[in-house]
Amino acid sequence: MRILTICLILTLSSAALFAQKSFEEGKHYEVVSDQKTATPTVTEFFSLYCGHCFQFEALVDTVKASLVKGAKFEKSHVNYMPRNNPEVQLGIVKAFIAMQDLGMQKELTAQFFAAIHMKGIQIDSVDDIKQIFLANDVSEEKFQKLFSDPNLIKRAIAMSTLWDEKKVTNVPTLVVNGMYKIDMGSVASLDELISLTNFLLKK
Numbered sequence: 430m431r432i433l434t435i436c437l438i439l440t441l442s443s444a445a446l447f448a449q450k451s452f453e454e455g456k457h458y459e460v461v462s463d464q465k466t467a468t469p470t471v472t473e474f475f476s477l478y479c480g481h482c483f484q485f486e487a488l489v490d491t492v493k494a495s496l497v498k499g500a501k502f503e504k505s506h507v508n509y510m511p512r513n514n515p516e517v518q519l520g521i522v523k524a525f526i527a528m529q530d531l532g533m534q535k536e537l538t539a540q541f542f543a544a545i546h547m548k549g550i551q552i553d554s555v556d557d558i559k560q561i562f563l564a565n566d567v568s569e570e571k572f573q574k575l576f577s578d579p580n581l582i583k584r585a586i587a588m589s590t591l592w593d594e595k596k597v598t599n600v601p602t603l604v605v606n607g608m609y610k611i612d613m614g615s616v617a618s619l620d621e622l623i624s625l626t627n628f629l630l631k632k
Contacts, residue, residue: 508589
């Protein structure tokens with residue numbers, strides 16, 4: 430199966446099993462840049478529309494807590510979902526950056542995931558996006574101010590191109606140090622994913 434699912438929580442194996450594992454370029458990871466990030470960084474490319482990303486979200490805190498000391502974990506929202514809806518493709522990226530600017534990334538991410546994947550709510554317009562913010566005590570005035578902010582729009586456009594630069598074709602996908610894209614289908618458990626991620630952080 431290409432992607433880890435929530436059931437991995439029940440099948441974690443000892444990290445020691447992977448301590449001596451040999452990870453190989455072209456099998457477990459791909460080099461997607463010739464330049465590393467200034468600090469050790471793990472970037473999860475994801476989409477709020479992605480069911481696998483929704484499942485993976487339950488594992489994110491475990492991944493973050495297991496990274497080598499000093500490593501940063503961040504998220505980058507892709508813009509190729511929903512298909513054939515350019516306004517919302519950019520809008521959902523703007524929404525994600527707005528969450529960060531509001532200091533509400535964790536709670537609003539959970540609300541979007543729940544709306545889309547548990548309640549079956551269709552998020553097909555900017556107004557649909559806005560309703561999630563309004564339901565979580567963000568005023569319409571604040572939402573409109575954020576969504577029309579030139580700096581936020583600039584950052585959203587930049588984030589919207591990053592997945593393509595890093596050759597991300599499926600989500601969720603982890604990219605380590607801006608240089609190594611993990612083949613998520615090459616690992617069999619969460620512990621193995623963590624071991625591979627830390628291996629690449631140290632390269």
